[in-house]
Amino acid sequence: MRLELTINGDPVRRDVAPDSVLLSVLRDDLQMVGTKWGCMTGDCGACTVLVDGSPVVSCLQLAAQVGGHSVTTIEGVAERGVLDQVQAAFVRNGAAQCGFCTPGMIMAVEALLDRHPGPVDEPLVRKELEGNLCRCTGYNKIIDAVLEVADLRAGDRACEHGHGGEPLTS
Amino acid sequence: MADVLTPTSVADAISMLGAHPGAHLVAGGTDVMLDLRTGRSHADSLIDLSRLSSQLSGIRAEGGRWRIGAMTTIRALEDDRELARQAPAIGEAATVLGSPQIRTMATIGGNLAHGTPSAEMPPPLLVHDASVELVGADGTRTIPLADLFVGPGRTSMRRPEILTAVVCDATDGGCGSVYLRQTVRWAMDLAGVGVAASVRVVDGRIETARIALGAVHPVPLLVPLASAVVVGHSYDPGLAREAGRLAAEACTPITDARGSSDYRRRVVAALVPRALRIAWLRATGQFTADRAPINGVLNEEGR
Numbered sequence: 001m002r003l004e005l006t007i008n009g010d011p012v013r014r015d016v017a018p019d020s021v022l023l024s025v026l027r028d029d030l031q032m033v034g035t036k037w038g039c040m041t042g043d044c045g046a047c048t049v050l051v052d053g054s055p056v057v058s059c060l061q062l063a064a065q066v067g068g069h070s071v072t073t074i075e076g077v078a079e080r081g082v083l084d085q086v087q088a089a090f091v092r093n094g095a096a097q098c099g100f101c102t103p104g105m106i107m108a109v110e111a112l113l114d115r116h117p118g119p120v121d122e123p124l125v126r127k128e129l130e131g132n133l134c135r136c137t138g139y140n141k142i143i144d145a146v147l148e149v150a151d152l153r154a155g156d157r158a159c160e161h162g163h164g165g166e167p168l169t170s
Numbered sequence: 171m172a173d174v175l176t177p178t179s180v181a182d183a184i185s186m187l188g189a190h191p192g193a194h195l196v197a198g199g200t201d202v203m204l205d206l207r208t209g210r211s212h213a214d215s216l217i218d219l220s221r222l223s224s225q226l227s228g229i230r231a232e233g234g235r236w237r238i239g240a241m242t243t244i245r246a247l248e249d250d251r252e253l254a255r256q257a258p259a260i261g262e263a264a265t266v267l268g269s270p271q272i273r274t275m276a277t278i279g280g281n282l283a284h285g286t287p288s289a290e291m292p293p294p295l296l297v298h299d300a301s302v303e304l305v306g307a308d309g310t311r312t313i314p315l316a317d318l319f320v321g322p323g324r325t326s327m328r329r330p331e332i333l334t335a336v337v338c339d340a341t342d343g344g345c346g347s348v349y350l351r352q353t354v355r356w357a358m359d360l361a362g363v364g365v366a367a368s369v370r371v372v373d374g375r376i377e378t379a380r381i382a383l384g385a386v387h388p389v390p391l392l393v394p395l396a397s398a399v400v401v402g403h404s405y406d407p408g409l410a411r412e413a414g415r416l417a418a419e420a421c422t423p424i425t426d427a428r429g430s431s432d433y434r435r436r437v438v439a440a441l442v443p444r445a446l447r448i449a450w451l452r453a454t455g456q457f458t459a460d461r462a463p464i465n466g467v468l469n470e471e472g473r
Contacts, residue, residue, distance in 0.1 A: 001174065019172040019216060021203060041204055043358050048271055054245070057271045060203040062196055064174040065220040108270065130357030131269020 005066050007032070008076025022066055023047045023058035026073060034074040034103050038133075045132030048104035049073045055111040057131070074103035077110065085149050086110055093145040097137035105132045109146050113153065120150045172206075173215040180225070180305055180332060183217055187330035188307060190215050195332065197241060197280040200272050226279070226334055229253055236298075238336045240279025244291075248273055254460040256340045258452060259294035259347035259366045262461055266290065266351060269358050279333045282318060285325045286360070288385035288428075292319070293366035294349045296382035296392050300338035306331040319389035344371045346452025350445050350466040351384070352437045354428055361385040362428035363437040365417075365466075367445035369400070371453040376400050379449075381413065381442060386423035386434050393417045396442065405450035407443065414442035441466055 001018040003025065004011070016025050023040075026032045026049070038046030040059045047058040050072040077084050083091065086109050096102040112120070112128040125146045126139070134142065175193065177183035187193060192214030196202050205211040219226075219241060226241035229250050236257060238247070247253060247264035254261035267273055267281070267290040281291045282302060292315065300315040304327055315336070318325050327333065341347060347368035353359040364384030370377045379397040384390050396416035400409050423434035444466030451457035462468075 017171055018174040019206075040207060042200060042268075042272060045269065045271060051274075054274045055271045056275050057200075057269075060200050060207075061275065062174070062199045062203060062216065062218060064176070064216075064218050065196070065199065111270065128270055131271045 001064065003063055003067055005068060006070040008072055009070075016063055018064060020063040021059055022049065022051075022056075022061040022063045022071070025063045026058060032073055032075055036100055036103055038100070038104070043133070044101070044104075045108060046101050046104040048107040048132065050107055050111055053111070053114060055108050055131075072107070072110075074106060077106060084110075085152060086113070086145070089145040089149045089152075090142070093141045093148065095137065095141040095145040098135075101132060101134045105129070105134065105142060108132045109142075109149070112146065113149060116150075117153070119154065120147065122147065172213045175215055175217045176221055177217060177219070178221045180222060180334060183219060183222065183332055184305065184307055184330045186217050187332065190217070191329075193217050195219055195283075197277040198243065198275040199280075200268070200276045201280060201284045201286070231256075231340055232337075234340055234342075236336075236338050236340050238278055238338070240283075240333050240335055241277050242279075244268070244273040244276045244278065244281070245270070247278060251460075256342075257294070257298050257338065257347060258460065258462070259297055259349040259368065260291070260338070262349040262464070263290045263294040263351075263364070263366070265461060266349075266353075266356075266464055272358070278336055282315070282336065283325060283327065283333045285319060285321070285323045285389075287319075287322050287388055287390065288360040288362075288364065289390065290349075290351075290361060290364065290384070292390035293364045293382040293384040294347065295336060295338055296390060297347055297366040297368035297380040298338035298341070299380070300336050302333055303335040303337065304328075304331040305334050310334075312337070316390075316392055321388045341368070341370075343455075344453055345369065346371075346449040346454070346457075348445050348448040348452065348462050348466070350441045350448075350462070351464055352429075352441065356464075360428070363423075363434050363441060365438065365441040365445045367397075367442070367449045369446065369449045369453050371404075371450065374404050375402060376404070376450070379446070381417055381445070383417060383421050383438060385428070386421040386438055388422070391421055393420045395420060400446060405447060407447075410443035410446040411439075413446060414439040417442045 036046035038044040194213040223241040226239040418435040418439040
């Protein structure tokens with residue numbers, strides 16, 4: 001089956017097995033192995049990618065259904081080798097240990113911050129990351145990283161609105 | 171390897187389903203793709219319904235009822251503020267189904283048509299008096315949601331019928347509903363027990379009440395004998411406990427990884443009174459939050 005879609009902004013055309021899931025198209029057909037093959041049952045979130053900006057588990061996503069849509073994977077997050085805000089915050093906060101859950105976790109965080117552009121608190125972060133399992137570093141550092149990015153973005157918005165360079169404090 | 175067929179209309183999908191006896195419908199795919207992967211089912215071909223999502227999605231109020239297109243995602247149900255206000259049990263169930271990833275993919279039609287006894291959406295829809303629209307080669311029929319479920323993984327849909335919409339009650343000032351559940355994990359787990367309740371209060375008394383149970387019977391189950399106990403009275407903890415006892419008697423839970431049969435009955439007996447209380451508090455304007463605590467335990471301020 002001919003599959004045409006956009007991946008990380010680039011048009012992709014590929015012949016794939018008709019019943020392929022998106023994860024196997026990414027990893028096996030396109031050798032984009034940043035997206036991880038975890039439980040293969042939709043439980044662990046390691047294979048999370050964005051389809052039109054919303055998070056899906058690519059292990060259960062019938063590839064045929066994303067034809068014509070726009071997919072963002074972990075490979076599309078950093079620009080020209082420069083980590084984005086979320087990735088940099090994960091590094092600063094020690095939010096990755098073995099790193100296996102990290103690509104899916106980062107994608108889920110990108111979706112979370114898009115969905116909640118305003119203030120976010122810890123219960124909300126935990127709820128929105130409930131579909132991503134981490135088996136080594138634990139969740140506290142990951143949540144710290146997300147809250148830090150949310151604060152940075154609030155500060156950025158304050159700058160845009162003429163409040164000067166300091167993040168707003170309540 | 172299964173072929174993928176991509177209908178662009180409901181009529182197309184029905185004729186494909188009729189022409190391919192070994193075909194499975196795929197809406198969000200979160201159940202179907204998992205069943206295929208784990209060998210629980212086999213498909214010669216897959217009928218991808220995603221091209222129908224613009225026709226079959228949407229949450230609309232129509233003449234005091236809600237009409238929810240079958241391809242509406244669980245995420246859309248979770249996000250709908252008006253639905254949360256008028257049918258809080260439905261929003262609550264949507265909020266705890268799977269994970270953000272699963273809610274983005276999964277559809278309400280898929281959740282019902284898969285026939286899973288522990289599915290999240292049937293109990294809240296049952297207490298909102300839901301019906302489903304089934305479109306087949308000979309036209310459309312509408313049946314009460316309770317009549318859709320026949321057994322685990324089995325529904326009364328007659329191939330090549332397709333479930334196109336769910337219609338359910340919107341509640342007004344004197345009504346309240348809630349969905350509570352018990353799970354081993356808070357996320358990515360099916361209900362060990364799901365309980366939904368709704369009440370309509372007139373002049374300080376419960377005029378109608380519905381209680382529905384998930385995961386404790388071969389099908390999602392309305393328990394009218396239990397809800398009848400509270401009708402005609404204002405909320406009373408003793409009557410609510412009696413309703414819980416009757417609900418626990420009416421169901422036939424299995425023992426599995428999520429709990430023993432006996433444990434599940436005890437959880438039903440515990441959750442039903444909490445659900446009735448929150449539904450009552452909502453109906454009488456004493457509990458206004460969009461989401462109740464999922465275990466139904468309110469803090470001292472009643473929130």
